[in-house]
Amino acid sequence: MNDKHVKLLVIGAGPGGYVCAIKAAKLGVETLLVEESKPGGTCLNVGCIPSKAIIHAADEFYKTGSYAVENELGISVAQPTIDLEKTRAWKDEIVKRLNSGVEGLLKKAGAQTLYGKARFLDGKTVEVESLDGIVKIHADNIVIATGSTPIEVPSLPFSDYVMSSTDALALGKVPESLAVVGGGYIGLEIGTAFAKLGARVVVIEAADQILPQYDSALIAPVLKRLRKLNIEVMTNASAEGVSDGNLQVRLKDGSSRSLTADKVLVTVGRKPRTDCGIDELSLTMNGTYINIDEKCQTSMRGVYAIGDITGEPMLAHRAMAQGEVVAEIIAGENSVYDKNCIPAVCFTDPEIVTAGLSSQEALAQDIEVSIGHFPLQANGRAMTMERDDGFIRVVARKDNGVVLGIQAVGYQVSELSAAFSLAIEMGARAEDIAATVHAHPTVSEGFQEACMSVLGGGLHI
């Protein structure tokens, strides 16, 4: 058995883990990164990146198809077809490129990488089952960045027929019909993409609305679009199991319905991955997640945790930010995780962006707020893209106008997330943004207008 000693051991090369390793190595910390499969984690291999690739392909296909019929732009093309195998190969190529990109960055920074399954022996020692045999690693500091996995519904175990998001992104053929169990952002993103690719899609959601974390105004444009795409949404409904290629769904009134579907996609959430002996460390937990402090330290000295394993929001950029902070701390810097906002983007059609507090969340903290609102119907750029659905909303403190939160829904508003989080992180007041010149004609003018609306009224509405 090989024994090794390092200053920092990072378990998991997802966005949190690899960023932590790169940063630490750059700061001169002797770093070893252990990964079971490929660098990049869920995000790069089976999450953010491949799903956005499929969504892009679906959008292009759908848009092209819309020109095959009579349209206002006067474009005419023949009815398009898609070879999903080819699309998949293109997507896989992007993933591969990013895989080796991450590997290159790690190498350049001077971090060592070891492929294999890690398992805690105790709070200072980890055993890795690598291709070259078992390696025992003693580390001064350990960062747990093991991420999360899709939750399986007991009555719908994953199979050829019942897919996780990972399986759906690897499909080589568009299913004729697809039932999506779970109307959260993952289910809706993939469901919408397959609807655009030609599948008949039904979404089954147990709560009384899809995307339950958002208010009804934010999801209204998405619901409208889902209807346009002929996606059926069943709320207050739960999937009970599969029989004879049919999905059994129980409705609120107690009746059941049998849905014919070629494939079933289960996206009911993700759970932390603690299968590498974390349980035995007796760390203080926060539910099923590892409890951490503002330095991402667990209850055991020298053991840190970052990313999905530490709970919501399970977002790659949160993990990256935590990874960076932990690397700095281990390198001896005086750093804490003190971010004011983690923007969240939902790549539905149209996209939803949230940053900071919603008005309800502000109210719950006893903060009086002023709300500014700007519909994209009044935005020139949105009209020229044939997508004037959606709006931008700003939640600001009533007493001093400090922007607490921003919500937006609209075509490609994900790119506005940078402006939103920058405003909140810098502590901008609504009048700061209102007085900042925004380029015309862009959708971002809507942000400026929404801030003007906080102050009493916009110019273009």
Next chain:
Amino acid sequence: MGIFSIRLPDVGEGVAEAELVEWNVKVGDTVLEDDMVGAVMTDKAAVEIPTSVTGKVIWLGGEVGDVIAVGAELLRVEVEGEGNADASAVPEAKPEPVSSVSKESQIVESSDTTAPEATPESAPISVKDPTTDLPPGNTTKSVGGSKPLAAPSVRKAARDRGIDLRSVTGSGPAGRITHDDLQGHSQNSQNNSYGKQPNTSVEEVKMVGLRRLIANKMSQSKKHIPHITIVEEIDVTSLEQTREELNTSYEADRGKLTVLPFMMKAVVEAVRLQPVINALFDDEADMVRQYGGVHIGIATQTDNGLMVPVVRHCEVRNLWDSASEVGRLAAACRDGSASREELSGSTITITSLGPLGAIATTPIINHPEVAIVGINKMVIRPFWDGQQFVPRKMMNISCSFDHRVVDGWDAAVMVQKLKTLLEQPAMLLVEG
């Protein structure tokens, strides 16, 4: 019958490892549920470890003094019925991967040997958890609420300079704190710092090796020995004169003499009359061993810390002999070549800080000795000779004694004897 494995629980205080300080059981003993099987020591306290099962102890995870990591196996108990550990797995030799075993079966095997039930069974004795003070989950939703308003770079600058942003008045819109506000704040709150930044860094240096040894030795001395310290001043004018003359005549042949060999000689002469002071006190056996030979430990500063080489049988050495032995040993200590024998066996110790020797010190006795002689700085002081002030070379000595063995009277007599000998150095040159 099954094997039940008990792991070292999280003993709190955020520690990842703890020193095993006590076993109440040995292999073969029968333990009852909730019996305390042993104790581990954290930085602050000894924590007793209970067993959660009844059975026979078949393996102990370490010896007293071993440092065990939290979560590591502490002991194995053979229990009635099913255990939580694979009986075939011998803890010291975990099954090595065999090439013929498929990868899958290895995973299964390793998860068998460390059954997850082990964790809840080992009673958590959590004392303090750094993460429990915080609200669970992420705290990022508190933006704009009670958090001070400041850009990320301002927050970092404040952290680096040890400024609590809650105490800073922001001059920006809506009270936003700017870099300038930080500057103003540090000038206001620390008027005397003139823009200097307080250093809030803390470096953790682990006590290892010689440093730890010194620490243990010092606390042992100070804890067990009730010290009495006597400080006396000595007129060393004639000693210095004698020394100078000897050096003028003999330095080329015999080497240079410092004050130290004279002090060693004085100690030899003084303890001849008071053998109780040249002794080791074994307080566990209630035995004082008075030594015929005078083996003087010389406290020596090295790069790594304090070492005490021993000049043996000073009673048969002359001044130059002592001086050269001190020189040889000091060099051996500094280059790390001093042997164990050269560093042990002293019966009394002399400590000197030379020109740094101050006016008085409170030397700590080199346990289990009963006395230590500290030499302070030599200075010229005005001395009233009955008619006028005259400049004299004066030097203080600070001597500590183990008050359990040496009474105040004896200590005072010893110090006076040293004073007499050093003030009349001719006495030191009389052989015999």
